[in-house]
Amino acid sequence: MLAHVRIGVSACLLGQKVRHDGDHRRSEFVADLLANQVECTPVCPEVEVGMGVPRPSVELVRSGTSLRLVESERRIDHTRSMQSWARRRSLELRQLGLSGYVFKRGSPSCGVWNVPVHQKVGRVRKQGRGMFAARLMETLPLLPVEQEDRLEDERLRAAFVERVFAYARLRQLFRGRWSRGSVAVFHAAHAHQLAVHSQRGALELAQLVGRFDRMSRTRFRSEYERRVMQLLERPIRRTQDTAAMRRITRRLGEIRSEGEVRVLRRAVEAYAAGDTPRREAMTVLRRLARDVAHQEFLDSTYVFPDPRELALG
Template identity: 30%
Template sequence: MQLAIGISACLLGQKVRYDGGHKASDFCLTQLQPFVRYQAVCPENAIGLGTPRPPIRLLKKSHGDIHLVQVKDASRDYTQAMLDYTDQVLPTMEQLSGFVVCAKSPSCGMERVRLFTEEGHQLGKAGVGLFTRELMQRYPWLPVEEDGRLHDTELRESFITRIFACHDYQQLCRSGFSVGALVAFHSRYKFLIMAHSPSAYRELGRLVAQARLFEPGALKQRYLLDLMHALKQPCSRKTHANVLQHLQGFFKKHLTAKERQELSSLIDRFRVGHLPLMAPLTLLQHHLTRFEHPYLAAQTYLQPYPEALGLRG
């Protein structure tokens, strides 16, 4: 089953924005598109707002509630219509493995959306688009990212790593969730989790070790939520180097002293910033082809997403 991703329709070049334009994302339309199936959504069009249309914004009422209103006429309130729409459409999105939303949008923005008082004063960029707020509340495990943030190489790789891991886990659940299947899944993800968060690596390990104490449905959701939270933590050269050294340990009985020194040197030079990650990884992959090791070969860390995406430096 192809990986399914939700996306704000304007990011696919659809002319659905309030001004009749679009915000086509080059990354989504070129690099990512061959690997995913998009489910395009324009919440504003979906609740009956045409194109073009008067702009809308987020308004914070005196009692604290956030409303979605027309900029020039705050009495034109679309809050309930948007909430009714999310109640209707979000239950159909459980199969999604991620969502790319349009930045700054009062309906789709993930963060830093402009927020206003009833008197028209700005409260700063403190809001979340109404549709995306409801999406993230309903599916707290779902990888969600804004188009603009995908220009950042670390944020882009984090998002792509999470959507492929989420899809992998969803495939596991569809084929029949069990404690044994979870143990096998976690075994493949150990080093990837360690690279993102050593503390989460320990916590998820304890969760899997105590898996039989949980009700299956609760365990299934808890693991996914914790996994997505772990993979959202940024990797560092230090955590990558730690994982690389663990992987090197599996070859200590096979490599010559010179080969061990060569690999250690590459890892050290990567750690201090003199080499990209692919330098020690490529040598590890080379040794893996020389000396078969099924446990290592199955590690997602070695290739967390298709190589053709070209995200690892």
């Protein structure tokens, strides 16, 4: 059981009045839902670096191959102080054990994608990354990150939440005394979850686990972590999802009566045909799996995700 999940959040999304104009940008999903299920560590780079509230607004400016963080009106350059703070703060956050991060879109400090960058000739290109976001993502390259605007999309939200909890479990696995056995248990619990993202990728990961004894522990760990997180970035396809449901249905068919399994089979095929939403098939599948109470189903992160993950998905 996963005890503790902590994520970093741009402080203004939690309703803190830290923006340059003294306002906030409270996000309902972040402040009301996410903060109820996981521990949120608020960070406002511009306040923490000492720019105060209110403060002059800043923007990213292209200078050769690098970006500068410059005040829009007075053109005061904050690049050096922001970079050295961001380096320190990213290391602190790594120590704190984050499992994800939600950034504010468009910010020259916090934005992840398409942040406006002012060019010398007066043009603006939406192609930058906020200075703090860039540093944190460099320090923690596997950390699941999202922008608050993208979390409005249900599919992206569910994918982010899934990655956060998987990353938290991976960190928990490798934090303790891990062994070939504990990796095998972890991998078995995640087998269906990984396969719905890519069966081929899941097979390659299983082969990696099989080579455990032929690699150094350091190399195994970094390969395994990287490949699990990359696999989870691939979108779930309905065909892979229903293939996993059918595999589980077949296993349940070996244990339960034909009548009980027939109900599940119908629910899975209705979802496969696009006639019913996924949750209907999963509800029937979980009910039957819970009745069976076999460890292979109870431990499966696909059949029974963390309750907090379910509440957020």
